[in-house]
Amino acid sequence: MIHPIKIVVSGAVGAGKTTLIQTLSETEVISTDVVASEDIGKDNTTIAFDFGTVQLGDDLLLLFGTPGQERFDFMWDVLCQGAMGLLLLVSGTRPGDFRHSRHILEFIRTRYPLPYLLGVTHQDRPGAWAPEDVAEYFDTPPGRVIGLDATDPAACRRAVSDLLTILATPAMADVPPVPALYPVQPPEAL
């Protein structure tokens, strides 16, 4: 029996969301990348979502990647509806984005308290932050953080499989949202 499980892949621009979905997907990725209209440090940006699928054992994962730019944050709400888990990607080579990444995690989890895993990408690059150090920055247990190279299929499969383990472990799935750094609007204000 196949169980489709919707997973949201989020994170700041350049974290590796599109790359991870392209690396993992066994079906042709639906992508909404366009040429960036402003300088965001790379040529293309995702404006609505990326969508791919991957089968892991009995589970069919539906992967929805969010846009990274804040001006598209209305899409985060749309994409989180019906989701069962959140994979938040953070580039280990862009510590300047950690604060914004933490804000994204809070923004999503105050509206949708989804079980989550932090994926620290670019682990194949010299000087990348180690997952344990990012866990400390996010004030989150080390078991909720994994390091990966988003271009490596085995590493990406390990990340989503760890997230599935978290979903299946009630004690981990129920962790409260990370403490807020910013005041966040209550859901009824949306």
Ligand SMILES: Nc1nc2c(ncn2[C@@H]2O[C@H](COP(=O)(O)OP(=O)(O)O)[C@@H](O)[C@H]2O)c(=O)[nH]1
């Ligand atoms: N070496 C390496 N490059 C990566 C990794 N993740 C993403 N990239 C590259 O970083 C750039 C931004 O990735 P992208 O998937 O577009 O980021 P997004 O904005 O989160 O969708 C692309 O050139 C990717 O090929 C990684 O883990 N290792």
Ligand SMILES: [Mg+2]
């Ligand atoms: Mg993208």
